Amino acid sequence: MPASSPPVLETENLTIRFGGHVAVDSVSCRYESGSLTAIVGPNGAGKTTYFNMISGQLKASAGQVRLYGNDITGLSAPARTHRGIGRAFQLTNLFPNLSVLENVRLAIQSRRGIGLNLLTRASSFGSLIEEAETLLDRTNLLERAGETAAALPHGGQRRLEVAVLLALEPDVLMFDEPTAGMSADEVPVILDLIREIKGDRTKTVLLVEHKMDVVRSLADRIIVLHNGALVADGPPDEVIASPIVQEAYLGVRKSHA
Template sequence: MTKEHPILETKDLTIRFGGHVAVDHVSCAFDRGTLTAIVGPNGAGKTTYFNLMSGQLTATGGTVLLNGENITRMPVPERTDKGIGRAFQLTNLFPTLTVRENVRLVAQAKARQGFDLLSIAESHVDLIERADHVLNEVRLIDQADQTVSALPHGDQRKLEVAMLIALGPQVLMFDEPTAGMSVDEVPVILELIGKLKADMDRTILLVEHKMDVIRSLADRIIVLHNGALVADGDPAEVIALPVVQEAYLGKTPEAA
């Protein structure tokens, strides 16, 4: 029986900026239906590693594989078509459109009907129904007709998750999804990601600094330091490592 490929894999993935190696020969495989947290201090290479996998940056060396296919030189739109979806630290929304229109446009692009901003919304009943279904899922249906620029920050982050869901990716990538959110807003995003995790067909990668978030969601933690992979394994075991406690959490093991 042939072993199934990891859904996403990097082999010796490397990028240099002048004399600086930002990601240094990182080899890591991500299986279907898992949530992996990527941690490390500021400047460790976490977001750069994300950018290499999602296509915002092109590797100096090594490979990125999606379902066993080499996508290392593939541009972002093609990676998106093949199943990689990325949510950014800063919201990436259409601020002058309504909440529903933002999600509808993503569903429209997924259905390959193009981004026709002048089209009449009523002519896309199926897309509107899809948008409303997703908005209901993320608890934004009551704000569907509100202009995005008028939304509070927490709701904008929820909308970003909704747009990612509407895209229907196999791999969902979240770069600090709770950044800038109030204490009251964080649990909603965690619940949304938890629901996505429950779908075992999806693979989730998460860059996050909040260890309570990581503990509640992650099946696995990988640690980057100076662009290199220095730890990989079960969350409790990785968090307990002295190198993680001291360098990344600012604690001694006894204080954890």
């Protein structure tokens, strides 16, 4: 990408205040295509709040969010999704009474602009169903396609969320603790999917994650938030070894002996 080109995604001095508390404090970051950035920090550091501001769930008190150089700070979450920002939530965000297949099919319909009033005629949309089944197969959910989303265990719902996200085909994919609540045998499915997405050089991936083994295995870059501020940004080994991360995130205090 030429140096003069804008990054895929950028936050500039992004800030949010709740009363007198500054939850995210003037965070400026650029995110390029073909990269996976892990956002880490201690509990209460502002990671999920920062995610919510990028995806549009929270309105910034100051600063900007830009996508391909265009200011999207004032856009709603659905409008940002339409522009190419996809978000998988830390808590599942599904249609619980619809089938696993229908959840994914509706996301595909939305992306294609077909409309969402065709629930009773799913059988007439063969290409939609075929694409949905492919995504369910990738997330190891095809055998449960006919069950309601509510019938899935928590880990299964998280995998379904990823299938829905993939169905939207966003340029920017945001994962908030994607393996939270999953059993040991479910985790590799999601991690392999994220690796596959990361391999697509047209995609930009942001990941909030507490598990450092996951961060080390996936991240091209780590940024660290602490008390809402950006305190470190760089290659994983360099950032993890930095004193501020060792103390603020990993709890390793520098010896004064």
